[in-house]
Amino acid sequence: MTLPRTPSFRLDGRRALVTGASSGIGLGCAVALAEAGADVTCVARRDGPLNEAVQAMRAEGWQARAQAADVTDPEALDALFARPFDVVVNAAGMARHAPAMDTDPADFDAVMSVNLRAAYFLSQRAARTLRDAGRGGSIVHVSSQMGHVGGLDRAVYCASKHGVEGMVKAMAMEWGPLGIRINTVCPTFIRTPLTESTFQDPGKRAWLEQKIKLGRVGRVEDVMGAVLYLASDASALVTGSALMVDGGWTAG
């Protein structure tokens, strides 16, 4: 009998772009793709941390390069997508938490601009270049469990991530026939610079450990395998999906 073979998680010979790659989850994504053999272009606004991350990756013998850019700038997006990328992982993101009754319009615009608007037009550029090159690819957005449920003081953040989830489903329908897949990973609370203040508070940390059914908060490493799966041929028939990495938070 002929046995089926497990599709490859390797990305040798593929060009990848990762936004938010200088810190936290994005850095983890860049490492996961580079370790799997991709040539990874790492994007963030600030040169210093970005170059430090890329140098550390190169020291491992992986292929990585830095390209400083603000993903909210349409011209910067055009420059980033001068050539197609086989894999695009969008982890650039931000949060400004406040009760909905007190939300400042400037904070609303700032969060939406990075988390949703930039995600939209980055996806558009990524897909256009793949279409023009006549080939498929994989786009992965780092969304959140907050793209599926509500969170206290997080109305704007939740709106941005729910927006990403809807956007991805609609784009998957349009781009499936072109072989362009688009999916999200949806982490729970992961310890990064973005969440450090929450993790420093013993009361909040205890509450998180009770909400997360697997009994512990998240690490960047928890997200890396999920992103590699969605980036690689292992997920060849997966598009328009949300992969929860939330320790069971949303299961209930």
Ligand SMILES: NC(=O)C1=CN([C@@H]2O[C@H](COP(=O)(O)OP(=O)(O)OC[C@H]3O[C@@H](n4cnc5c(N)ncnc54)[C@H](OP(=O)(O)O)[C@@H]3O)[C@@H](O)[C@H]2O)C=CC1
């Ligand atoms: N940490 C968590 O608990 C969770 C986070 N997420 C999501 O994961 C993503 C990454 O978060 P996390 O790693 O925690 O955050 P970090 O703050 O650690 O990293 C954010 C990264 O995004 C970059 N970035 C921010 N704004 C821009 C921009 N306009 N253009 C380009 N790069 C930008 C930052 O670099 P620079 O400032 O130099 O531009 C940095 O590299 C976000 O989308 C977040 O919403 C989802 C679920 C849980």
Ligand SMILES: C[C@H](O)[C@@H]1OC(=O)[C@H](O)[C@@H]1O
């Ligand atoms: C930054 C947020 O506090 C953090 O990010 C997420 O997506 C988590 O669910 C938390 O809300």
